[in-house]
Amino acid sequence: MVVTAQRTPLHGEHVRLGAQMTNFGGWVMPLQYSSIREEHRAVREGVGLFDLSHMGELRLDDKGLGQRVISRDLTRLESGRIQYALLCNEEGGIIDDVLVYAMADGGYLLVVNAGNQDSDFDWIQTQAPSPSSLRNVGREWALLGVQGPRAVGLVQRLTKSELGGVKYYTFIEGRVADVPCVISRTGYTGEDGFELFCGNGDAVRLWRALLDEGQSDGIRPAGLGARDTLRLEAGMRLYGNDMDTSTNPLEAGLEWTVSLDKDFIGRDAVVRAREQGVSRRLVGFKMLDRSIPRHGYAVVSDGQRAGTVTSGNVAFTLGYNIGMAYVSPALAEPGSRFGIDVRGTAAPAEVVALPFYKRPHPK
Amino acid sequence: MPDLSGMRFAESHEWVRKEGDSATVGITEYAQSQLGDVIYLELPNVGQQLDAGGRLGVIESVKAASDLYSPVGGEVAEVNQELKDHPEYVNQDPYGKGWIIKLRAPKDNPKLLDQKAYDEFVKGQSS
Numbered sequence: 057m058v059v060t061a062q063r064t065p066l067h068g069e070h071v072r073l074g075a076q077m078t079n080f081g082g083w084v085m086p087l088q089y090s091s092i093r094e095e096h097r098a099v100r101e102g103v104g105l106f107d108l109s110h111m112g113e114l115r116l117d118d119k120g121l122g123q124r125v126i127s128r129d130l131t132r133l134e135s136g137r138i139q140y141a142l143l144c145n146e147e148g149g150i151i152d153d154v155l156v157y158a159m160a161d162g163g164y165l166l167v168v169n170a171g172n173q174d175s176d177f178d179w180i181q182t183q184a185p186s187p188s189s190l191r192n193v194g195r196e197w198a199l200l201g202v203q204g205p206r207a208v209g210l211v212q213r214l215t216k217s218e219l220g221g222v223k224y225y226t227f228i229e230g231r232v233a234d235v236p237c238v239i240s241r242t243g244y245t246g247e248d249g250f251e252l253f254c255g256n257g258d259a260v261r262l263w264r265a266l267l268d269e270g271q272s273d274g275i276r277p278a279g280l281g282a283r284d285t286l287r288l289e290a291g292m293r294l295y296g297n298d299m300d301t302s303t304n305p306l307e308a309g310l311e312w313t314v315s316l317d318k319d320f321i322g323r324d325a326v327v328r329a330r331e332q333g334v335s336r337r338l339v340g341f342k343m344l345d346r347s348i349p350r351h352g353y354a355v356v357s358d359g360q361r362a363g364t365v366t367s368g369n370v371a372f373t374l375g376y377n378i379g380m381a382y383v384s385p386a387l388a389e390p391g392s393r394f395g396i397d398v399r400g401t402a403a404p405a406e407v408v409a410l411p412f413y414k415r416p417h418p419k
Numbered sequence: 420m421p422d423l424s425g426m427r428f429a430e431s432h433e434w435v436r437k438e439g440d441s442a443t444v445g446i447t448e449y450a451q452s453q454l455g456d457v458i459y460l461e462l463p464n465v466g467q468q469l470d471a472g473g474r475l476g477v478i479e480s481v482k483a484a485s486d487l488y489s490p491v492g493g494e495v496a497e498v499n500q501e502l503k504d505h506p507e508y509v510n511q512d513p514y515g516k517g518w519i520i521k522l523r524a525p526k527d528n529p530k531l532l533d534q535k536a537y538d539e540f541v542k543g544q545s546s
Contacts, residue, residue, distance in 0.1 A: 076455070281455065348459050348484070370458040370459075377459075
């Protein structure tokens with residue numbers, strides 16, 4: 057079987073900008089345009105523009121089905137609001153992490169990870185009483201991320217909508233650069249900014265308008281490389297790296313995303329796990345030397361294997377190296393020390409509270 | 420473009436430039452562009468003996484950790500200490516201030532390529 061990686065409507069723009077492309081979740085995506093370090097810095101200090109069109113979007117019109125497959129209580133999610141939540145299986149394993157948008161028509165839009173969009177669709181479908189209540193609209197929509205301290209001002213200059221009222225984790229429908237968009241105050245970088253959903257046919261026009269208008273802000277297109285180093289500093293988990301079906305929400309430190317007072321798939325398993333106590337927890341750690349932790353490296357303590365690194369890299373903004381790892385609960389408190397096996401040497405590391413980085417200028 | 424005519428290249432993408440009884444080693448422009456942002460180098464100690472094609476150290480970019488190999492045999496005379504605080508020099512100037520080590524009494528390695536042959540080799544790699 058030949059699986060051809062899909063291209064986003066902005067593929068030609070990336071090639072024209074000289075991006076290095078990579079395969080991610082079944083899509084050909086820009087890894088970097090010039091330098092991950094410089095793109096990372098642009099997002100922390102000015103504004104960066106991301107093509108996120110690989111993300112999946114599912115329309116779910118059955119509220120009862122939503123309540124059953126989504127880990128959080130959606131009954132209080134008012135129209136125009138967004139929640140971060142999980143899809144779990146019966147064993148409490150995490151199938152995906154998603155953003156749930158409460159649409160004006162009473163339905164939900166689920167924004168799901170690129171590589172999971174078909175399996176999420178199939179999973180929800182198997183739980184559905186009628187197939188018509190779920191649609192995969194991801195391949196009709198493009199998604200652009202505008203992130204950084206100058207992002208809100210930039211998008212505001214391109215729209216008549218009043219963005220001051222669009223608080224964190226809310227959205228409106230409007231026009232940006234005359235392109236009809238869902239304007240969502242969300243992101244995966246630890247910075248303020250927007251994610252803009254538009255039709256595939258409008259994506260190039262919106263992309264170019266943002267790059268053009270953003271010149272005075274020092275805008276840079278930013279690839280998946282910077283997206284990963286930015287989200288790690290912000291302590292945000294990456295599905296497939298930091299959690300998957302073998303981890304439950306308690307282990308992943310996501311108990312705040314499960315509403316145990318409602319019935320959803322996986323709830324009973326999570327309740328049981330809470331009663332029994334978990335055997336490992338996801339923690340953030342910083343390296344005490346210059347070594348770089350990587351996904352899959354062993355955590356060692358007293359000469360014994362004590363866990364596994366799930367994400368790790370340089371923290372450009374902080375000036376040291378950081379990671380996340382599953383470790384035994386005894387090692388999970390901030391201040392705990394352990395080693396990371398880097399090519400046979402136990403490099404010293406210390407548990408720190410997440411997030412590693414918090415932006416200095418709140419909304 | 421720096422003058423590379425005096426350099427020899429390994430298929431593992433290191434360069435070496437002999438100057439009298441000493442040789443300077445670094446990685447090529449192609450290698451740095453493939454690695455992306457270099458963030459850390461694990462380098463040998465001064466005095467250590469290296470074999471041609473033997474492991475010299477590790478170079479880490481944001482993307483991955485990769486082994487470095489010594490294009491020629493010899494004794495490590497100096498490591499570029501600047502790279503500790505400025506690993507990005509390897510990206511910015513791989514043939515200049517991004518040099519990695521200097522070797523004393525380097526031995527010849529007939530397997531190395533000249534610039535033209537290396538350029539051809541890289542073309543074959545990227546197509």
